[in-house]
Amino acid sequence: ERRWYRYHHLFGDLLRQRLSHHLDAGDEAAARAQLHLRASRWYEENGLEVEAFQHATAAPDIERATYLLAGKGMPLHFRGAVTPVLNWLKSLPTTVLDANPTLWVMYASALSMTGQLAGVEERLQAAESALENAELNDKTRNLIGHIAAIRALLAASQLQVGAIIEQSQRALEYLHPQNFSVRTATTWKLGFAYQLQGDRTAAMQAYRDAIATSATTGNMVIHVAATINLGRVQELQNQLHAAAESYQRAVQLTEKSAQPALSDAHLGLGRLYYEWHDFTAAQQHLAQSLHCAQQINNSDRVVGTQLILAQLKLAQGEADEAAVLLAKAEQVIHQHNFMAQFLELAAVQILLHLRLGNLRTAEQLAQQHKLPLSQARIYLRQGNIESALALLERVGEQASLKNLQDQRLKVLVLQAAVLHAQGHLNQAIQPLNEALTLAEPHGFVRTFVDEGAPIAELLTLMKNRNLGSQPYITKLLEAFATEAFYPSSLIPQPLIDPLSERELEVLQLIAQGLSNKEISAELFLALSTVKGHNRNIYDKLQVQRRTEAVLRGRELGLL
Incomplete structure (x- = not known):
């Protein structure tokens, strides 16, 4: 039929064994390289760029692999192929990377996408060293812009608003106008800076712009990241149902991979279902978030999930389990200096200490991290009402x-x-x-x-x-x-049948000691109507006389 199809993997293994059997030992490496290159070209011609890249790396042909990695303006790892890209870059010797600064930049970019931020700056500096003596042309300017864009991402992880904006502006100045993938990522990071500044309207607009551009250009990573960020701002603006739609869309876009974004999307849904008091659904999404984060060894996402799980355990009355989760999260946060999560950790720790009656520890945390709502809760527990109201x-x-x-x-x-x-x-x-x-x-x-x-x-x-x-x-x-x-x-317990507005008026007058006749005159009602209201009040309050009605009304806060 002259159509291509995939071999069963066992048949593929058999063909490879037959190939090795028919090749001389001296010719096998060269022959395999040529076959990999032929396969790479075939896959490229048929639109299977990840497979084309993998065969080029197996050849190994550095130049061709680099060309395929670049992806004609949309790097492969921007489209979700982070693992094969990172595996190849990790295998390359430093001499090869130094000879091609683009690979250093791609290395840093791929690491950042998996949340492995510790090694990113080192690779950016290696790229800058390799570029020192290079001619300043469109290609090198674009690399300088890409380096700045990645530094903006690092600044975002540390909540450094000024650095995000500074590096993003530098990136947009140097990046090639046609480099839509990185320029779109930079727009997304500016949205995060606006979010940190509290300008949520500007942040949502930036995220929507990034979503629209990335969807058009096929930039899957930014499309998903901006969708999740939009969901988070919608959540913060109390638009919970819109946020759920954004998170669900992100899950659909990433459900076939274990990207950090999939963990983030399930974490967002876990928070929403917690707020909606659906603990079963919350637990399921948080478990999925944790599983995805652990699959890719992403400590940042693991910690984020543990903090919400701790809050869930507190709500379920399991303070001991909440304390264990918080202790684990705190250790990792300090170990990796996850600035973005210090405040969230402290807020949940304060809830735990308030539950356990540790007011002094709770107050120290609230003052140290400047958490006003937590401080108000502490004032309330201390009986410091005026300070709580003023704050x-x-x-x-x-x-x-x-x-x-x-x-x-x-x-x-x-x-x-x-x-x-x-x-x-x-x-x-x-x-x-x-x-x-x-x-x-x-x-x-x-x-x-x-x-x-x-x-x-x-x-x-x-x-x-x-x-x-x-x-x-x-x-x-x-x-x-x-x-x-x-x-x-x-x-x-609430009344099964609440008092009507008129019945509440009558009860108030009964409490003031007025007789039925006086109540009739006060409210311009017939005496029989007042007596009817009395009977209704007694029935609803489940009492038999006036004094009992007044006492019951006070117990229920009706008087």
């Missing part, structure tokens, strides 16, 4: 000014908890109701439940007063009911 007001103002929706929501929930501790229940309902309005469309659960019994009590009060979104409040109270750490006896 939350400052953080809330900044969140509104910079449009940091995640901070805004958390501040509102914490303000409600602090006002509850102050005994100002009616005031506490106001920020809590605002938080519920912001959170309901996106399905937030753990943001409320993780703040504990005070929020449950306020939600019960809102349920009994028929305030806010009753279906959403019911959903949150059901989540509280499953908590291992909060005994149900500490959380007041």
Whole structure:
């Protein structure tokens, strides 16, 4: 039929054995090299560039392998073929790399894509040394730009905003205008810098630009990375369902490989399902994230997953297991100096110490790492209400000014908890109701439940007063009911049938000592109507007389 097909691997082994049998020992190496080159050319002609590259490296033909690696403007490792590229580069002697600075740059680039950042700068410096005496032409300028682009990535790993922007601008100045792959990667890194600066609108636009360009040019690595980063910003802006779509898209793009991006996508989904109080799905995605990270020996991703797993264990009442996970994560973070994860580690450690009652240790961590929301929780536990309210007001103002929706929501929930501790229940309902309005469309659960019994009590009060979104409040109270750490006896149970607004008015007047006739005059109601309201109130509160109704109303926070 004159069509190509793949041999069964056993048949392929047989053919190779027959080849070795028919070749003289002296001619075998040269013959194999020629066959590999023929295979390489055939694969290239048929659009199978990774296979073409692998046969060129097996020849071995350095020049042809380098040409195929470059991929006509889109390097192979940018399209997901990181492992074969890195394996070949690791096998080359330094003399070969020095003679071709492009290979040093590709080496650094491939290492960075697998998260092996420790050896990247060394290889960039080797590339610069090899370029010292080279003529400054389009090719060398492009390499200088690529070096700057990789340094921008290193700066991003250390959260160095100034360096990201400086190196990205240098990269865009030197890179060839047609080098879409690296220029797109640089746009993505600028988006990350905007994200770190708190300009999430600019960050999302940069990520969308990078996604559009990389999808057009076939730059799979940046397409996936920008999609995940977009998902993360959507998550931070409380757009949880949009974030889930972004993470799922990234999974679909990378599901056939164990790239770091696949670990990141599952980690993002794990965080979302944790927030949605779906611990089973969260556990599954976090397990997949951890598996992918361990497959490629990526410590950065392993640690990120361990931190969310620790939070999950805390929510399940397993503080000991959470402590073990945090200890492992802390060791790796300090060993590799993962700057991006110091704050996240400290935030979860503080939650653990608050759970265990270690207020002094929690406060030291909050002050050391400048974590205002954690500090507010500590003030609340210490009974330092005024400091907590003042701090939350400052953080809330900044969140509104910079449009940091995640901070805004958390501040509102914490303000409600602090006002509850102050005994100002009616005031506490106001920020809590605002938080519920912001959170309901996106399905937030753990943001409320993780703040504990005070929020449950306020939600019960809102349920009994028929305030806010009753279906959403019911959903949150059901989540509280499953908590291992909060005994149900500490959380007041909502009324099955809440009092109406008129019944609440009548109950208030009963508590003030007014008779039925006086209530009738006060509310301009017929005496029989007032007595009917009384019967409804007694039935709903499950009491038989006025004094019991008042006591029960106070227990439920209705008075």
